[in-house]
Amino acid sequence: GAVVSQHPSWVICKSGTSVKIECRSLDFQATTMFWYRQFPKQSLMLMATSNEGSKATYEQGVEKDKFLINHASLTLSTLTVTSAHPEDSSFYICSAGGLAGATQPTYEQYFGPGTRLTVT
Amino acid sequence: AQKVTQAQTEISVVEKEDVTLDCVYETRDTTYYLFWYKQPPSGELVFLIRRNSFDEQNEISGRYSWNFQKSTSSFNFTITASQVVDSAVYFCALSEAPSTGFQKLVFGTGTRLLVSP
Numbered sequence: 299g300a301v302v303s304q305h306p307s308w309v310i311c312k313s314g315t316s317v318k319i320e321c322r323s324l325d326f327q328a329t330t331m332f333w334y335r336q337f338p339k340q341s342l343m344l345m346a347t348s349n350e351g352s353k354a355t356y357e358q359g360v361e362k363d364k365f366l367i368n369h370a371s372l373t374l375s376t377l378t379v380t381s382a383h384p385e386d387s388s389f390y391i392c393s394a395g396g397l398a399g400a401t402q403p404t405y406e407q408y409f410g411p412g413t414r415l416t417v418t
Numbered sequence: 419a420q421k422v423t424q425a426q427t428e429i430s431v432v433e434k435e436d437v438t439l440d441c442v443y444e445t446r447d448t449t450y451y452l453f454w455y456k457q458p459p460s461g462e463l464v465f466l467i468r469r470n471s472f473d474e475q476n477e478i479s480g481r482y483s484w485n486f487q488k489s490t491s492s493f494n495f496t497i498t499a500s501q502v503v504d505s506a507v508y509f510c511a512l513s514e515a516p517s518t519g520f521q522k523l524v525f526g527t528g529t530r531l532l533v534s535p
Contacts, residue, residue, distance in 0.1 A: 332522060341509065341527045342463075389461060393523075407523060409455075409463040 301325055302394050304410035311382055311417055318378045319413045321392030327372035328394035332407065333365075336389040348375055382417045389414050420445045422512050422526035430532045431500050439495045439529045441510030447471075449515035452486065452493045453523065458506040466508075469493065470515075500533045507531070 301324040311317050321331055330349050334342040348354040348369035356362050364386075366378040375394075379386050393407040421444040431437045443452065454466040467477065469486050477484045481498045497504055507528045514521040 339530075342523075342525045344522050344524075347522060391461075391463065393463075406465070406468070409465075411460070411462040414461070 300406070300408045302392065302408045302410040304390075304392055304413050306413060307411060308414040309416070311415070313383050313417055314381055316378055316380045317382055317415060318376055319390055319392075319415075321375045321377070321394065321410050323373045323394040323408070326394075326408075328408075329372065329396035330394070331369055331375040332393045332395070333367060333375075333377050334391045334393070336391060336412075338389075342391060345377075379415065382415070384417045387415055387417045420447075420450075420512050420514070420524045422510050422524055424508075424510055424526035424529050426529045427527070428530040428532065430534065433502060433533055433535050434499050435533075436496060436498050437500050437531065437533075439497075439508050439510075439531070441493045441495065441526060443491050443493065443510070443512045445512060445514070447514050451513045451515065453511040453513070454484065454493075454495050455509045455511065456506045457509060457528070463509075466495075497531075500531075502533050502535055505531055505533045 303322045303324055305320045309317055332347050333345045335345050336342045344357050345360045346354040346356045346367050348367050350369050350372050354367040364380055369375040389412050391412045393409045395407040423442045450471045452469045456464040456466055467484055474486050474488055483496045485494045507530045509528045510526040511523045513523045
C-alpha cells in the first residue's frame with residue numbers, strides 16, 4: 299500500500315514552454331503533498347508544501363509564479379513549471395502524507411519515483 | 419533551525435565489508451523524527467527507517483542496523499556484509515513532530531556508497 303506515482307517520469311521541453319507534472323497517491327488519500335527538487339549529485343530541497351483545497355506554502359527563494367502548485371483533490375497534486383528555462387532542468391520528486399481519515403497522526407511521507415525535466 | 423549533516427560525501431568498499439554512514443543532526447525541538455532513505459540510480463527514494471526522539475533503542479533489520487545517540491545528536495547507519503546492490507545514495511533526514519499538520523523533512527546532503535565486487 300501507500301503508492302505514489304508521478305507522470306511523466308521524464309520530459310524534455312523547449313525553453314519558454316510550460317510543463318505540468320502530476321503526483322498521485324494511488325491507494326490512499328493524502329492531506330498533504332510535498333514537492334522537492336534535486337540537482338545532480340545534490341540533496342533534495344523542499345520547494346513547497348500543499349494541503350488539499352488550500353494554497354501551497356512555498357519555501358524561501360522558490361518563485362510562486364514560476365512553479366505553480368495545485369492540490370485539487372486528496373489524491374492529486376500538480377506542479378507546473380511555467381516558461382521553463384535550462385536552469386529549471388532538474389529531478390522533481392513529490393511525496394504524499396497525512397492519511398485522510400486516520401484516527402491517529404501518521405508521520406510517513408511516501409515518495410513518488412520522480413520526474414526528470416530537461417529544458418533545451 | 420533544523421540541520422542534518424552527512425560529512426561523508428562518498429564511500430567505496432569491497433563486497434562483504436561492513437560500512438557505517440554517519441548522520442549528525444541539529445534541532446531545538448524535544449520531539450522529532452529521524453529517517454534514513456536509500457536512493458538507487460533509478461532515483462526513487464526508498465524508505466529505510468523512522469525513529470522518534472524518545473526511542474533510543476538501536477534497531478537491526480537484516481544486514482542493516484541503526485545507532486541513535488541523543489547525547490551526540492547522531493543517527494548512524496551500518497550495513498553489514500555489504501553487497502553490490504547496496505550501491506546507492508543514502509540520505510538522513512529530520513522532521514519536527516507533527517503537532518499541527520504535517521511537518522516537512524530536512525535532508526542531509528547524502529552519502530554515495532559504492533560497493534564493488
